[in-house]
Amino acid sequence: MPVGSVLFAFVIGALICVVTGANPIAAYAGLVCGGLGIGCTQGENPALQISNTIVFFIPLVTTGVAVALPFRAGLFNIGAEGQLLAGSVACCAIGIKFADLPAPILLPMVLVGGMAAGAIWAGIAGVLKATVGAHEVVTTIMLNYVAQWLVRFLIVGGPLELAPGTSKSHPIGAGAQLPTLLPADNSVIIFGLPASVFRVHSGLFIAVVAAAVFAFLLWRTAFGYEIRAVGQSQKAARYAGVSVRRTIVLTMLIAGAFSGLAGAVQIAGVDHNLTDKFFNDTTGFDAIAVALLGLGSAVGIVLAALLFGALHTGGAIMQSDAGISSNLVLVLQALILFSIAANFVGAIRRGLPFGRRASPELPTELPPAAGLMTEAAVPPPGKT
Amino acid sequence: MGHKRLRFLGVVAAAMVFTLACGGTTGGGTPTKTYKIGLVTDIGGLNDKSFNHLADVGLEKAKTDFKIQADVKESKSGDDYVPNLTDFATKNYDLVIGVGFLMQEAVGTVSGQFPNIHFAIIDGAGTDSKGTDLKHSNVQSLFFKEQDAGAMVGVIAGWLEKNGKAKKNKHVVGAVGGISIPPVNHYIAGYKWAAKMEDPSIQVLVGYSNNFTDPAKCAGVATSQINQGADVLFQVAGGCGLGVLQSAGKASVYSIGVDADQKDADPSVIASALKKVDVATYTAIKNVVNNQFQAGALTFEIKNGGAGYSVDNLDLPAELKAELDKIEGQIKSGALTPPADIPA
Numbered sequence: 001m002p003v004g005s006v007l008f009a010f011v012i013g014a015l016i017c018v019v020t021g022a023n024p025i026a027a028y029a030g031l032v033c034g035g036l037g038i039g040c041t042q043g044e045n046p047a048l049q050i051s052n053t054i055v056f057f058i059p060l061v062t063t064g065v066a067v068a069l070p071f072r073a074g075l076f077n078i079g080a081e082g083q084l085l086a087g088s089v090a091c092c093a094i095g096i097k098f099a100d101l102p103a104p105i106l107l108p109m110v111l112v113g114g115m116a117a118g119a120i121w122a123g124i125a126g127v128l129k130a131t132v133g134a135h136e137v138v139t140t141i142m143l144n145y146v147a148q149w150l151v152r153f154l155i156v157g158g159p160l161e162l163a164p165g166t167s168k169s170h171p172i173g174a175g176a177q178l179p180t181l182l183p184a185d186n187s188v189i190i191f192g193l194p195a196s197v198f199r200v201h202s203g204l205f206i207a208v209v210a211a212a213v214f215a216f217l218l219w220r221t222a223f224g225y226e227i228r229a230v231g232q233s234q235k236a237a238r239y240a241g242v243s244v245r246r247t248i249v250l251t252m253l254i255a256g257a258f259s260g261l262a263g264a265v266q267i268a269g270v271d272h273n274l275t276d277k278f279f280n281d282t283t284g285f286d287a288i289a290v291a292l293l294g295l296g297s298a299v300g301i302v303l304a305a306l307l308f309g310a311l312h313t314g315g316a317i318m319q320s321d322a323g324i325s326s327n328l329v330l331v332l333q334a335l336i337l338f339s340i341a342a343n344f345v346g347a348i349r350r351g352l353p354f355g356r357r358a359s360p361e362l363p364t365e366l367p368p369a370a371g372l373m374t375e376a377a378v379p380p381p382g383k384t
Numbered sequence: 385m386g387h388k389r390l391r392f393l394g395v396v397a398a399a400m401v402f403t404l405a406c407g408g409t410t411g412g413g414t415p416t417k418t419y420k421i422g423l424v425t426d427i428g429g430l431n432d433k434s435f436n437h438l439a440d441v442g443l444e445k446a447k448t449d450f451k452i453q454a455d456v457k458e459s460k461s462g463d464d465y466v467p468n469l470t471d472f473a474t475k476n477y478d479l480v481i482g483v484g485f486l487m488q489e490a491v492g493t494v495s496g497q498f499p500n501i502h503f504a505i506i507d508g509a510g511t512d513s514k515g516t517d518l519k520h521s522n523v524q525s526l527f528f529k530e531q532d533a534g535a536m537v538g539v540i541a542g543w544l545e546k547n548g549k550a551k552k553n554k555h556v557v558g559a560v561g562g563i564s565i566p567p568v569n570h571y572i573a574g575y576k577w578a579a580k581m582e583d584p585s586i587q588v589l590v591g592y593s594n595n596f597t598d599p600a601k602c603a604g605v606a607t608s609q610i611n612q613g614a615d616v617l618f619q620v621a622g623g624c625g626l627g628v629l630q631s632a633g634k635a636s637v638y639s640i641g642v643d644a645d646q647k648d649a650d651p652s653v654i655a656s657a658l659k660k661v662d663v664a665t666y667t668a669i670k671n672v673v674n675n676q677f678q679a680g681a682l683t684f685e686i687k688n689g690g691a692g693y694s695v696d697n698l699d700l701p702a703e704l705k706a707e708l709d710k711i712e713g714q715i716k717s718g719a720l721t722p723p724a725d726i727p728a
Contacts, residue, residue: 043475052467157563157594162515165565168489171513186497194497197470270463273513276486277462280427312460316468320422320455330460 002293002300002340006307009335013328026322031329034317035310042321047191049313051200055270057309059084061207062262063287064294064301065214066122066255070136071296072218073251074231079125079140080259081284082147086121087114087260089151091267092160092274095172106175111206111264118260119253121147126252130245136252144284151278160274169274178202178269201269208302210258215298217254227251259284289337308333419452419479419673422472423665424465426484429458434622434644435661439483439506442665450673465490473498479672481665482506489513495520502677504668506661507567509681521679524671526664529685530567532715533657534574534618535722536686536693537640539711540655541575541616542582543704544638551615551637558589558609560628562596562621566724571620571642571657574722578711589614590726599627606631616640618657629653638698647696654698663690686715 014024032038035053037046063080070077091114098106121143128134154160160169180201182188188195218224229237230247238244262283267274286308293307294300311333315326423443425436440456447454455477457468465487472480473494480501482491485508492510495503496518503510503523510523517525541557544550559575561568576588589609593601602621606628609617615637619625625642626649632639633652641649641656664684671677684690693708714720 044471045474048470048474056463165563166515168515186499193474197474197497199466275462275489277427281461281463312463313467315460316457316464316471320457320471326458326460 002295002304005293005336005339008339009332012335013332016328016331017324022324023322027318027324027328030318030321030324031311031314033321034314035312036314040317044317045191045193048193048197049317051198052313053306053309054200054204055309056312057305058201058203058207058269059262059266059283060287060290060305060308061302062210062265063259063284064290064305065210065298066118066258066262067287067291068294068296068301069214069218069227069255069258070251071291072231073227073247074234075126075129075248075251076137077122077125077140077252077255078137078288079122079143079284080255080262080287081281082140082144083118083121083256083259084263084266084284085144085147085151085278085281086117086256087263088267088274088278089147089154089263090114090117090260091176091264092169092172095176095267096160096170099173099176101173101175103175103177106173107178107268110172110176110268111261114260114264114267115257116260118258118263119256122252122256122259123249126249126256129252130248148279151274155274155276162273167276171273172267176268177272178206178265180269199270203265203269206261206265210261211298211302214258214301223247223250259287286333289333289340292340293336417451419450419669420472420475420477421446421452421454421669421672422475422477422480423454423456424468424472424480424482424487425456425458426465426482426486427459427461428484430456435506435659436483438644438659438661439481439665442662443481443669445662446666446669446673450669452669452673462486466493469494469503470497473501476501478502479504479669479677481668482508483661484508488515491523492518492520495523498522502672504665506664507659519680524668524677524679525681526661526668527681527683528567528659528664528691529683529722529724530570530657530659530691531574531577531722531724532686532691533659533693534571534620535578535715535720536574536708536712537618537655537657538575538578539582539708540693540695540698540704541618541638541640542579542586543707544616545579545586546583547703549701552613554613554615555583555585556587556589556613557616557618558591558606558612558614559618560602560605560609560621560625561590561592562602562624563594564592568592568620569726570724572618573724573726575618575657577723577727580727582707593621593624593627595624596622598624599630601627603627603631607635610635610637616654618642626650641696645694645696647694651697653696655696656694658692658694660684660690660692663688686712687718 017024017027033040037049066080067077091110094113095110125136125139128139129136155169156167162168162170178201182195182198184196186194186196226242226247229242230244234244290304293304311329315329318324319326428436430436430440443454459465480503482505488508488511491503491505495510499522506526509517509525510520511517545555559572579586579588591605593605595601602624606617617628617632618640619628620642629639629650633650638654639652641653643659645656646653
């Protein structure tokens with residue numbers, strides 16, 4: 001029960017508040033107001049808070065899927081961040097190079113380009129796993145660094161830099177930008193604020209479709225069955241005629257495409273250029289928590305991404321309204337992850353019969369985090 | 385099995401969620417005008433021992449002097465700049481302060497959306513995505529004459545060389561910049577100008593690490609300068625520059641810190657060139673409280689106490705102190721003007 005993990009984290013978070021002399025009720029009221037726009041007392045605009053939460057929610061869903069899919073094949077993709085960055089870079093490069101093309105041509109180009117770059121980035125790890133058995137945890141982590149430094153190289157004195165010392169790229173062309181849901185116009189007043197304040201953009205639909213595609217692929221296609229077969233037991237899958245190597249490579253390619261799409265959508269929908277914020281972006285790492293908390297199901301990922309998006313947005317409000325450092329949010333996120341990793345989930349699922357029914361697809365004796373351990377013990381495929 | 389205990393924990397948590405849903409009623413108005421000031425840090429956070437910390441110091445000082453409500457939001461990532469600025473703006477804050485040039489584009493965007501809210505940005509302007517100043521009538525840029533601060537530490541370096549009080553006394557000093565951009569070069573310009581004024585036979589080595597964050601890169605440039613005989617090194621490279629201070633410490637030569645007082649960074653730090661972000665923040669708040677907000681650039685220099693120097697791990701000789709006071713007075717009076725561009 002992931003809900004138990006979340007509650008566990010919030011109880012410990014409340015204890016931390018109390019012990020440090022802060023008011024946990026005020027803290028959580030600030031979080032709820034900031035994240036969901038409910039019960040605001042200090043003049044926050046509820047619509048704006050929800051809009052901000054959705055902006056953070058969008059990339060978390062798509063990268064969450066990119067972690068969850070390999071997970072079903074028994075692969076631990078720590079590289080969603082690197083794949084996201086690769087997608088951002090490709091989107092930016094294309095969006096700058098062909099800035100004058102009209103949106104119907106350029107927008108698909110930047111999104112598909114981002115997917116392709118993410119797929120290649122993850123595909124490297126997939127091919128290495130399938131051929132020489134290099135562990136994907138190690139290779140994807142390393143590829144994260146390569147991507148981060150590549151971004152640095154490109155925009156700090158590199159070919160994409162706007163001007164020396166600016167540490168950001170040129171903006172992408174207008175045709176490469178995803179439209180916001182509300183008009184990006186300072187003079188139109190909606191919900192009592194200039195409409196351009198609401199940054200929620202049409203990438204929302206892309207994220208929801210990505211989650212749906214993930215569910216369809218996994219449960220309604222032959223390839224999805226192969227992914228799950230490989231994830232349950234590589235030996236059994238091989239015995240049943242499934243090519244384990246092909247499944248591993250394809251799974252990583254698709255996962256990378258999802259992450260790359262997340263990066264492209266972030267550039268096209270929100271940032272419109274590569275900036276130094278991507279040096280320490282953590283979306284792809286939060287995605288691991290989202291995928292684990294969502295138990296690797298599409299609905300679960302959407303809900304978990306909503307929680308993490310709301311926590312992110314709520315943290316700043318909590319700091320200004322309740323005077324409690326927004327670092328508490330990071331503590332809460334870490335505690336959620338900790339309680340999952342520490343197997344509270346499994347313990348509860350074993351104890352409660354309805355937990356079993358809620359997610360029949362996961363082997364009860366192998367909760368998500370344990371997958372990493374067992375996978376590490378499995379010899380590289382194709383060597384036996 | 386511990387699930388019963390966990391279930392109990394869950395019940396407790398659920399109860400807490402319900403109580404918090406009913407709680408959270410605070411606030412209440414005050415009859416007289418309380419100015420609301422919002423400060424948004426960049427990703428360095430309040431404990432960066434530099435810009436963000438100093439901005440908060442200025443805010444705290446303003447809190448004791450004026451009737452203001454001061455709130456701070458720490459940005460966890462670049463994604464937070466716009467939402468944090470926007471939140472203060474939607475709540476009708478009287479002044480929203482962004483710390484650092486990283487927030488230029490965010491301030492440009494949000495100030496356009498809220499033309500009735502006053503914004504101030506330290507070391508930057510409200511720009512569009514191409515870095516062009518939008519010149520919004522509600523944005524004040526708080527800039528610094530870095531060359532003033534650079535000149536003061538340049539006096540120290542030049543005086544030590546001329547009077548044989550440095551470690552090697554080969555009449556060679558160095559400056560390590562991050563990237564060759566205006567604020568960095570202003571510091572170095574003042575430093576080189578003043579060092580040459582003190583000691584005409586001095587050689588000032590200038591190098592760039594092309595980096596603001598990696599101490600190893602700056603350490604490399606510093607070591608090269610030390611090998612060329614430099615025994616006073618001025619770092620103008622942010623976090624990267626810590627490598628300069630440490631390299632100087634290892635080689636037993638002197639170093640000079642930048643932006644904030646870097647006395648504690650390394651025992652080799654004899655002085656620091658200061659950008660007084662606290663003074664700038666305080667002044668911006670004071671102007672708003674006195675109804676004197678002005679759009680455009682407000683420059684902080686030695687004359688108005690917005691730039692200066694600190695003497696750190698050095699017993700300052702009386703003659704040097706006198707020289708520093710003399711030069712400082714001349715810069716204040718306008719008799720001397722440190723150059724903005726690095727002299728030949």
